[in-house]
Amino acid sequence: MREPGRTRRAPRxxxxxGLAAGITCAxxxxxxxxxxxxxxxxxxxxxxxxxxxxxxxxxxxxxGREDYNGGLAQIRTQVDIGNVHWDxxxxxxxxxxxGCDEGLLERIPKDILAPSLDGAPPEDDFSPGTxxxxxxxxxxxxxxYAYHPDRFPGEKPAxxxxxFDLERFPGRRGMRRSPLVNLEFALLADGVPPGxxxxxxxxxEGLRRAFRKLDTIRDQVVWWxxxxxxxxxxxxxxxVMSTAYNGRIFNAQALENQPFVIVWxxxxxxxxxxxxxxxxxNLDTALEYIRFMTSPESLARLTGYIAYAPVRRSALPLVSxxxxxxxxxxPHLPTSPENLRNTLRSNGxxxxxxxxxxxxxxxxxxxxx
Amino acid sequence: xxxxxxxxxxxxxxxxxxxxxxxxxxxxxxxxxxxLGTMLSRSVYDPLVADALPETLALLEEWDGETLPxxxxxxxxxRELGTALEGRLVGRLGGRVNRVASGMRSVIVRxxxxxxxxxxxxxxxxxxxGDPAWGEPATWRAIRTADERFTVRHYLRALDLDxxxxxxxxxxxxxxxxxxxxxxxxxxxxxxxxxxxxxxGYPIAHLIANAPPRRARWLILLVLVPFWxxxxxxxxxxxxxxxxxxxxxxxxxxxxxxxxxxxxxxIYNMTGTLVAMTHVLLxxxxxxxxxxxxxxxxxxxxAASSLGANRRQSxxxxxxxxxxxxxxxxxxxxxxxAIGYYITPALVGGSSGQLFSNMIAFxxxxxxxxxxxxxxxxxxxxxVGALYVVYDRLVGASSLKLG
Numbered sequence: 001m002r003e004p005g006r007t008r009r010a011p012r013x014x015x016x017x018g019l020a021a022g023i024t025c026a027x028x029x030x031x032x033x034x035x036x037x038x039x040x041x042x043x044x045x046x047x048x049x050x051x052x053x054x055x056x057x058x059x060x061x062x063x064g065r066e067d068y069n070g071g072l073a074q075i076r077t078q079v080d081i082g083n084v085h086w087d088x089x090x091x092x093x094x095x096x097x098x099g100c101d102e103g104l105l106e107r108i109p110k111d112i113l114a115p116s117l118d119g120a121p122p123e124d125d126f127s128p129g130t131x132x133x134x135x136x137x138x139x140x141x142x143x144x145y146a147y148h149p150d151r152f153p154g155e156k157p158a159x160x161x162x163x164f165d166l167e168r169f170p171g172r173r174g175m176r177r178s179p180l181v182n183l184e185f186a187l188l189a190d191g192v193p194p195g196x197x198x199x200x201x202x203x204x205e206g207l208r209r210a211f212r213k214l215d216t217i218r219d220q221v222v223w224w225x226x227x228x229x230x231x232x233x234x235x236x237x238x239x240v241m242s243t244a245y246n247g248r249i250f251n252a253q254a255l256e257n258q259p260f261v262i263v264w265x266x267x268x269x270x271x272x273x274x275x276x277x278x279x280x281x282n283l284d285t286a287l288e289y290i291r292f293m294t295s296p297e298s299l300a301r302l303t304g305y306i307a308y309a310p311v312r313r314s315a316l317p318l319v320s321x322x323x324x325x326x327x328x329x330x331p332h333l334p335t336s337p338e339n340l341r342n343t344l345r346s347n348g349x350x351x352x353x354x355x356x357x358x359x360x361x362x363x364x365x366x367x368x369x
Numbered sequence: 370x371x372x373x374x375x376x377x378x379x380x381x382x383x384x385x386x387x388x389x390x391x392x393x394x395x396x397x398x399x400x401x402x403x404x405l406g407t408m409l410s411r412s413v414y415d416p417l418v419a420d421a422l423p424e425t426l427a428l429l430e431e432w433d434g435e436t437l438p439x440x441x442x443x444x445x446x447x448r449e450l451g452t453a454l455e456g457r458l459v460g461r462l463g464g465r466v467n468r469v470a471s472g473m474r475s476v477i478v479r480x481x482x483x484x485x486x487x488x489x490x491x492x493x494x495x496x497x498x499g500d501p502a503w504g505e506p507a508t509w510r511a512i513r514t515a516d517e518r519f520t521v522r523h524y525l526r527a528l529d530l531d532x533x534x535x536x537x538x539x540x541x542x543x544x545x546x547x548x549x550x551x552x553x554x555x556x557x558x559x560x561x562x563x564x565x566x567x568x569x570g571y572p573i574a575h576l577i578a579n580a581p582p583r584r585a586r587w588l589i590l591l592v593l594v595p596f597w598x599x600x601x602x603x604x605x606x607x608x609x610x611x612x613x614x615x616x617x618x619x620x621x622x623x624x625x626x627x628x629x630x631x632x633x634x635x636i637y638n639m640t641g642t643l644v645a646m647t648h649v650l651l652x653x654x655x656x657x658x659x660x661x662x663x664x665x666x667x668x669x670x671x672a673a674s675s676l677g678a679n680r681r682q683s684x685x686x687x688x689x690x691x692x693x694x695x696x697x698x699x700x701x702x703x704x705x706x707a708i709g710y711y712i713t714p715a716l717v718g719g720s721s722g723q724l725f726s727n728m729i730a731f732x733x734x735x736x737x738x739x740x741x742x743x744x745x746x747x748x749x750x751x752x753v754g755a756l757y758v759v760y761d762r763l764v765g766a767s768s769l770k771l772g
Contacts, residue, residue, distance in 0.1 A: 073734040101460025101478050172613075172637075177715075211544075222637045222719060237614045238637075349475070356736045357471040363731070364547040366723050367554070 033062050034285045037089035040067035041228045042251045046305035047090075049323070051293040054301070058292070061285055069226070071095065075104050079278050087280040088289055091135065093348030094355055096273040100134035106276040107134055112287050114295035117314040125296075127271070129348070130311040135273030136294050139308035142267040142334035142343075143181045145173075146249045146260045147241035148234050157241060160266025160342070164189040164217055174233050174242025177223035179362035180351065181243065181268045184344055186213035188266040194344040201350070211365055223366075234260055250307035250332050254325045264339040270346045271311055309333040409750075412523045412743035419518040421462050422449045429513045438509055443492035446512075450481035450496075468738065470511040476502045523744035548728065548745065552752070555725040558642060558714070559707035565647040566654040566703045567696065573651075574658035574695075579667065589659070596652040604713050607645045611636040611717075637719035645717045650706055654699040661695030697764045705753055725749060 036052065038044045044067055052063045066086065068074060072095050078084045091099065099105040113136065116125035123131065130137025145163050149156065157169050163185065175182055187197050187206070190213045200206035222239050224230055230244035231252035246267070252258040274294060276286045292298060299310035300318030307329060310316060319329055330336055334343075351358075378386075419426060424445040432438045453459040463477035483499025484492075496503035525531060525538065529546040533539045540546070577588045595603060610616045618632045627633060635641060665688065673683035711726040718724075725745065732742035 071735050072737060076737060098460060098464070098474075101463060101474075103457025103460060218720065223722075225715065236612055238612050353467065353472050353474055356468065356738065359731070359736060360547065361544065363723065363728065364545050366720055367547050367551050 032060070033064065034282050034289055035064040035066060035085060035087045036289065037066045037068050037086050039070070039090060039227070041226070042248060042306060043227070043308075046247075046302055046308075049305050050302040051289075051298060054298070055289060055292050059285075059288070061289075063289075072099050072102075072104060075099060075277055076102070079104050082279070084277050084279045084281065086277045087282045087286040088274060088276055090138070090272045091275050093132070093135070093271065093273055093346070094352040096132055096135035096275055097348060097352045099275065100132065104278050105134035106278050106280065106283065106286075108136055108276065108287070108290065110136075112291050114291050116312065117296050117318075120314065122312075125312045125314050127311045127313070130271050130273075132273065135275045136290055137271045137311040138274055138294050138299060139302060140269055140271045140311055140333075140335050141308045142246045142269045143176075143185075143243055144246050144249070144262050144264055144267045144334075145185075145241055145243045146230070146234065146262045148237070149259050149261055151237070151240040156261070157263055158265065159189075159263070160185060161189045161191075162263070163241060163243075163266075164213060166217060166220060169240070171240030172220050172222050172238065173217060174222050174224050174230050174239040174244070176243060177225055177366075179358040180355075181346070182214065182362075183207075183210045183358065184268050184346070185243070185266060186210040188342075188344060189213060194342065197344055198347045198350045201354075207361070211361070214365070231256075231258065231260070234258070246332075246334050247306040247308050254322055254327060264334075265342045266344070267334060267339065267342075268344045268346050269334055272308075303329045303333065307332040307334075309335040408739075408743050409747055410743075411740050412747050413521065414519055415465075415740050416518045417458075417461060418465055418512070418515045421453045421458055422446065422512065422516075425449055426513065426516050429509060432509065432513075434510055434513075435506060437504065437506055440491060440493055442509070443496055443503075446480070447484040447488075447492040447495050450477070451484040454481040454485050464737070465517075466511050466515040469514045470507065472502075473508065473511050476500045476508055517740075520740075523740045524747070526741055527744040527748050548725070548748075551723065551725045551728060552748070554721070555708060556752070558639075558646070558724065559704050561643055562646045562650060562707045563654075563700050563704045565643065566651050567700060569647065570651055570654035570658055570699065571692075571696075574655050574662055577655075577659050578662035578665075592652050592655050595648070600649060600712060601716075603649055604645055604716050607641065607648065607717060608636060611641060611644065636717050637722075639718070639721050641717035641719070642714045642722055645713050646707060646710060649710075649713055650703045653702045653706060657698040657702065658692065658695040661692050661698075665691050693764070697760070701757075701760060704756070708749065708753060 038047045044065070048065065052065065055061065056063055068089070070092055075086065075089075078086060096105065100107070110122060110131060113122040113126075116122060118125075126137055127140075145157075145160070147157055151171060152169065155168065157163065157165075162169055163173065183201060184197050187200055187210050188194065190209060192200050201210065222233060222242075224233065224242070227245050227248050230239075230242040231248050233239045234242055234244075235252070235256075235258055246262060249260050249262055253260055274290050276283065276290070280286050294312070296310065296312050296315035296318060299312055299315040300320075302308060303310070303319045304321065304323040310319070316335075319333065321327060322329055331338065333339070422445075425442060428442045428445055429438065432442065450459065450462075453462055459478055459481040460474075463474035466477055467474040479499040480496045480503055481499075483495050487495065487498060489495045489498055493503075502508050522532075527548050529541045529549045530538050531541050573588075573592070577585050577592070580588060608615070612618070613632050613634065615636075617635065618627070621627045622629050622632065635644070669687055669691070670683050673687045674680070678686065709726050711724055711730055714722040714724050715727055716722070726749070729742050729745045729749070732738045732745065
């Protein structure tokens with residue numbers, strides 16, 4: 001950090017504000033510990049630098065760091081047996097909605113949120129749909145596909161349709177072993193405009209169309225499960241291109257000097273949600289932490305470590321450079337205007353309804369040999 | 370009892386001796402039988418819907434299933450959904466009905482919200498104000514179907530079967546058949562891995578059993594070191610070795626055996642699954658074989674050849690039968706472990722790396738459909754049990770020797 005004095009004071013002031021706003025009962029300081037759960041890998045490293053360490057410095061709270069791979073199973077077990085040892089965690093949107101309905105997550109009053117920098121109420125500052133009953137959105141991340149330029153000496157892939165074009169761009173491709181995003185990619189590549197993708201998926205014929213498109217590359221797909229795999233597979237030349245989270249590819253480019261190229265056309269934009277496990281023993285500290293980490297300053301600070309964009313409009317002007325390499329981060333964010341041209345925003349509500357069914361169909365499709 | 374057995378300690382001593390095993394019995398009961406029982410019971414017993422909507426379901430029993438139910442049904446549903454919302458049960462309730470018909474989750478949740486927050490003149494208007502789908506008989510049919518206090522639905526699903534509208538059991542449409550093909554593939558993979566382990570493990574065990582003690586110690590260490598290494602490390606090591614630009618392929622290219630653009634696909638397919646699983650499970654074959662072979666005196670083979678048997682005959686008629694308990698134990702161990710494997714195949718198996726246990730893990734961790742997971746586990750349990758019975762008939766369980 002270039003101005004340590006300033007960055008340290010700001011969170012402390014924020015924490016004081018939080019106390020003053022009555023998040024914690026009067027005379028009841030944070031009890032000193034909090035267990036926060038995130039997604040591991042380079043995301044966890046970025047969160048550590050941008051959120052955990054400044055929060056600890058500002059409040060004296062000791063954060064226990066844990067990682068998980070998403071899903072509600074662990075939370076449900078903790079809540080069911082009444083032994084909650086996680087406090088705050090980052091969730092995907094459909095798990096936040098489901099977890100909230102099932103009573104696994106605390107409701108988060110929106111008046112605890114840090115004010116925006118332009119004076120707008122937080123509800124207007126957060127991108128529409130990123131505030132839910134139990135969740136507070138933090139960062140936009142996107143699933144894109146990336147390729148290694150050495151594998152394509154001539155023509156380079158440029159659109160989402162090229163990902164499915166085995167004739168012009170032969171070779172194995174990496175994809176996440178999940179129906180999420182892949183069904184959307186298939187329809188986008190088949191020429192469905194972003195605005196109509198979920199409408200098409202809602203019809204049996206549209207769903208068959210998505211799977212038929214996936215059929216065309218099925219034999220050439222290497223399936224990945226963890227976000228760290230795609231950069232590795234690209235570097236090892238195991239695949240010529242792979243779907244991936246944009247932040248992982250950025251880190252490989254910035255920190256490991258990999259020449260990977262991101263194709264932003266047809267990117268599927270998602271956002272992470274912060275939530276609190278129901279019955280968390282450190283509820284007040286957890287709320288204070290969420291206020292802290294979803295403040296415009298904190299969200300902007302995260303972009304210094306990973307290319308995930310703030311969901312708050314007023315945080316965008318604060319985005320500057322990558323801490324380690326000094327690169328301007330704005331063109332690398334999924335929400336930068338030149339990257340947004342053909343973008344699909346993931347429909348969390350649709351996936352909340354259909355995830356189980358789609359998972360079954362996808363498994364059946366994979367199992368067919 | 371007037372007569373005591375002539376031999377053996379008195380009953381009190383025996384009782385005290387048996388008492389010493391009580392902690393073990395309690396431990397097995399608590400940590401194994403109890404969870405197994407509760408888990409299996411989930412596959413047939415799930416009172417959630419029945420407990421949340423008792424009155425609604427009772428009223429729906431008299432409903433014809435075609436027309437829209439009357440106001441009393443709506444009133445009961447609105448009341449019970451409101452209670453479920455207060456108890457934060459409505460999400461799970463919606464999830465349960467959603468399994469019967471996709472899209473029902475939000476219908477249930479919105480209906481409950483409307484019942485609690487925006488009551489209209491009639492319960493019917495209240496619920497339909499929450500979501501218009503309440504005005505369709507299909508919603509009510511889904512709720513009626515989701516009542517599964519005692520149900521075989523999970524088992525039907527686990528066998529790729531379903532009930533049609535008339536209630537008779539039919540096969541799922543082809544694009545939804547998962548579990549039976551996966552089970553067959555899992556059995557096939559497990560069988561192949563067991564065979565490979567036996568082919569590779571038998572000579573190794575024989576070598577160790579007949580080596581001088583010093584060298585045998587080193588050789589057994591070579592078997593045990595990978596055994597002690599983390600499963601993920603070993604699996605990742607295979608990825609490094611076998612991938613397209615990995616060690617093996619690069620070596621073959623350097624030696625001119627394959628062309629640079631003709632590198633062999635050895636991972637992310639069935640080959641990768643078989644290689645990695647065989648390696649991971651090999652110690653479970655070698656160790657029982659070794660412990661049995663060590664007890665076979667070397668002069669048995671010498672005796673066989675002095676009686677005129679050639680090497681082949683003395684192996685197949687003397688040595689092989691004597692190692693059968695170890696072979697059987699090793700094979701059974703490897704097979705049963707292989708049938709439950711899922712991490713290794715998922716990492717190195719590509720599209721074919723999906724095995725039966727992956728689906729159990731998936732329904733436990735991701736879809737949270739523990740009833741279906743329990744039914745799948747129950748089926749695996751029955752398959753392994755049946756194999757054991759067959760094995761017992763063929764080889765005899767008493768011949769098992771693990772060391």
